[in-house]
Structure formats: structure tokens, C-alpha cells
Amino acid sequence: MPAAPLDADSLRRAPKVLLHDHLDGGLRPQTVLELAGELGYRGLPADEPEALGRWFREAADSGSLERYLLTFAHTVAVMQHPDAVQRVARECALDLAADGVVYAEVRMAPELLTAMPLETAVEAMLDGYAQGSREAAAAGHPIVVGTLLCAMRQADRWVEVAEQVVRYRDAGVVGFDLAGPEDGFPPDRIPEAIALLDRAGAHRTIHAGEAAGTGSIRAALDGARAERLGHGVRIADEVPVEGALGPVAQRVLDEQVPLEVAPSSNVQTGAYPSLAAHPVDRLHRAGFAVTLNTDNRLMSGVSVTSELTDVAATHGWGWADVQAVTEQALTSAFLDDAERARLLADVVRPGFAALAG
Template identity: 40%
Template structure:
């Protein structure tokens, strides 16, 4: 079913269908007003402005420079104001409220606890506060969640974070991630953390193929045991095209990922902002989708990239001609790929996503009459 209807805009349709997001950074999605409020509470004076609109524009302008290192600089401000239990709880709670407004029915958000201990909080304090905010948000807004703990590529304490993730597996933490700058920090340097997670039968997602090539993706999967890949933009390097841009064949890595249905967490806008792709029109997402890879869309950092999941899908619809069936398929892909138990995934697919999309189809048909 086509999305564009005279009486209902594409963006409105997409916002009102149930969506799933698995790649969202908690410290990359704060509301500008919340940053201002929290900075005032702790006497933080380094914000470039205390006007919410101007601050939002500052973050977006600073992130949209075409490389990952500069993109990450805005996190200095967001992490600085997230150093108390109250601040962490508020940010987590507001994130779920924002998800509700965006039509997201389930979200997996991630963050690195190491960045929130500057004022004396222990890791357990940090994680408990975030989970408390998420649990209250779930109760108030009806949005399901899972929390992913990030270890940082340039740090040596990733095993400790992996152990924390496992310790909290029955309290809302659903997996472990390796994040941060790719260049010079290969995931294989953190093998002890990944081996621990695997031994504990837990879940791994790894940022790979964003700022570094297909080798990073191969290493994340085959050496470190990733169950999902964050971004994987450079997987296109393992695909052979003819002169007209048609896929001729897949390389061994791409074929393996396709055959094993290994999920790829695609983030359109942030990939342009970090320089992973030069422009949206050239994003390999549509190639991967048409070749039947298990892909789905995400926001990455909503504040830095000035985005929502609705915006990501709206852009994909307009640029690549996605219809309502495609968007449903992508969100089912996402739900199949989540780190929550199998029966819970089935519940969301058959009791939330499919009925929600069917309800929208019926509404669009009624508007035609």
C-alpha cells in the first residue's frame, strides 16, 4: 500500500504505526531544555547557549561535519549533566515519553556507564537510576524497553562493563555493546569481554563498519561473536555491482550475513553526519533491503542528528519509495532482532505491530471512500 494519501501525510501515517528501535544512545537524545535545566542545577557554565532552540541547532550543526570524531564532541555536554541519580532517571524517563510521542512501541537504548561517574556515583548507582527511570516510563507510557551497556573501544575496562551487563540481565539490561571511535581500536582488543558474554549466553551488538571498512564488520562477527551489527554501512564494500549499479554477486562476508539473518542496525541521518556516507541518496540501506538482508532503521543520536524514528522512515519512504508494507516488514525485522525473550518478541509482532499496521490500512482505505 502506498503511503501518500491526500487526506493524510506520509509523516503522520508513519508516526501513527507501531515502530521498533534497537539503536538509540541515551546520552545522544536529551531534550535541549533538559540539558539547560540540569546544567543550571549543577552550576555547569559551558553550554554555548541557554536558549533551547539555539542549543538544539548548536548540537546539530556541531555534529553535521562529516566525521565521527567531531560528531562525538557534543557528548561532553550531555554526559556532564548526567552525573546524578536524579538526572539519569529524568533522562531515561523522558526518553520513553519521547518514544511514545513518536509511535515507538519497543526501544533498546544504550549508554556507557563509565561516562557518568565523574561526581562519585558507582556503576551500580548509574545503572539503577537509568533502569528506575525506564521502568517508570514504561509504566506511564506503555513503551517496552531493553537497556544495553556500552564498553568503550579506547578503554581497558570493557570486561567490567560486560560483567555488569550480565549481573543486570534480569533487571532490564538485555545486552552488551562496544562503542566509540573505530579507527585504531579494533574490537578484537576486547576479546575477554566478548568471551565472557558468550560464556554467559548473553547478547552482543557491536558498532562496526561505520568509520572503518568491512574488515571491522568481519572481526566483530567472526572474532567477537556479535549477534547484531551497529551501522554496517561499509558492508557495501563486499558487494559487487555492474556498471548500472545492479548487484552482481555478494562477497563471502555479505553472503554469510544474509544467510544467517544477522541483523544490521541502520542509521540513515547519522551516517551522513559522521561521514560514513556522503549523502542520503547513496546510503546502502536500500540495496541491503532489496537484497533481503535483515535491516531496520534507527535514530542513533536523536539530539545530534535532529531526528526521530518517524523522520528516518519518512526520509526512507520519500528517497527510496518505501510503502506501508515495507515499513511493516522493517519493523518486524527489528522486533525479530531484539534481545528480549522469544515469546515477548512474538507478542509485539502479533499483538502490537501487525494489528497496528492493519488498523492503519483500514483507516487509509476508509479515507478513499
């Protein structure tokens, strides 16, 4: 059987795995408008879904960090009620499933939902993902969603967030993350939180190597014992087109530390000038454990399908490359081995076999 064309239609049908997606960066514009109305939030810059979606993309694309961060001020503002959090999480599961995602880990900092206790925020997320997953399965698009809880680097609630990770680990919370500014807020700044995770054997992925360089990556590995790197793309600073790797890059390669790469987001925040200049292909070809991710679907105007389509078209990827990063993501997921093996044998490999010929 001939291979299907490697285009958006075929990639939408492919089974996909997503490890780095922010709940507060993926709302539907219509939902933002409706929740703003329900909560009495008057700060939105547009009152019609298409215009609002365009505003989010353009503000995030402006090259101004201030405007980029303002986009999250709006989404977080309309999530300040448990019912709103539950709705956003439900729609997230449905949207990802409709895009062909079969396993996703979605992250959020519960401390940003200041109108409710951390436990309430976490339970609303878990309820929403569970409901959305049930509905998606009934519609013929089964998906498994795991929850990652972020602590903000610049705040001091790391221990509380780590406690929630451990408390809800059997209810769908799969790990801990540190988000926020890398510079000036090292990942071992609050060692009690890391020690708590260590004692519980809890998983953690740490944002590092996005805005800051390889020193931040080393700190995440040594200071927080990161199992994966959120973004991690600045490892490319030590991966020359020709010549020897730098010491941190060599370590990340040797240890096969998974990189949660989000190319469109990196271009948007100015880390790289274009998708063509982005090192995702160079890292993939060099044997790094590359996974492909959305980061913030609303702000970047992307889906998992569009990200794969654009990277494949820009860098000349074939079906083998797409399957490789998909299987790498599944290998890197914070899943139990039985579920990982089931998804690989029953979902991912048959799905790619049907498309790649």
C-alpha cells in the same frame, strides 16, 4: 479500507521498533539547560532551548569529527548525577512512546558517567526507563524499553561492563555493546570480557561497519561473536549494484545478521553524501536483515517517525517495506520469545493492518 498515506502523521501512528539509540545522544534541549543549571555546568554554547538544539544539529553536521564529539561532551557533562541519569532515561522512554515506538533498546556507556559507580549509573537508567514506561502506558502509549550497556573500545573496562550486563540481565539490561573508534581497537582486544558474556549466554551487538569497512564487520562476528551489527552499513562496500557479493557480505546475508542502520547519522558523519546515496534501500532490496534506527536523536534532529518518513520518501518505500523493517527489528530484538510473539500478534501486525489497508 484504503491505505493511509505514507506520511509523517500516519507513520507516527504506526507501531515502531528501535534497536540503536544512544541515551546520551537523545536529550531534550530544555533538559540539557536545566541539568546544566542544577549541576553548575557552564560550558553550554547557547542558553535557550531552540538555539541549543540547533547548535547540536549544526555541530554534529559540520563534517568535523572534533565538533561532533564535542556535542557528547556537553550531554555527558550534565548527566553526572544519578538523578540526572534517571530523568534523562525517563524522558527518553516518554519521548519514544509519544513517537509510536512500542519496543526500544537504548544504549549508554556507564563508564562515561564518571561521578558515580557503574552500578549506580545502571540502576538510575533502569529506574528512569521503568518510570517513563509506566507513565507512557498510563497515557495510552505502552512501550517496553530494554537497556544495552556499552563498553568503550579504547578504554579497558570491558570486563566490568560485561559483569553489569550479567548482573542486571533480569532487571532490564538486555545486552552488551562495544562503542567508540573501530580502527585500532579490535572487538577481541579484551577476550576475558567476551568469554564472560559467552559463559553467561549474554546478548551482544557490536558497533562495526560505520567508520571502518568489512574487515571491522568480520572482526565483530569472529572476535566478539556479534549477534547484530551496530550500523553495519559498510557491508555495502561488498554489495555492488550488479555482480556477485563479496565474501563478508555473502556471510552476513546468508546468516541474516541484523544491521542496525541509521541513515541520517551516516550522512552526518560523512559516510555517505546524502540520503539518496545511502545504501539502505539497496541492502533492503538485496534481502539483508535491515532495521532502521535513529542513533542520536538530538544530534541528528531526528525521530523514528522522521527517519522512516525520509527514507520512504527518498527511496520510494511503501507500507510493506516499513512493516518489513519493523518486523525485522522485532525479530532481531534481545527479547524473550513470548514477549516478541505478543508484540507481533497484538501490537505490530494489527497496527500496520489498520494503516496499510
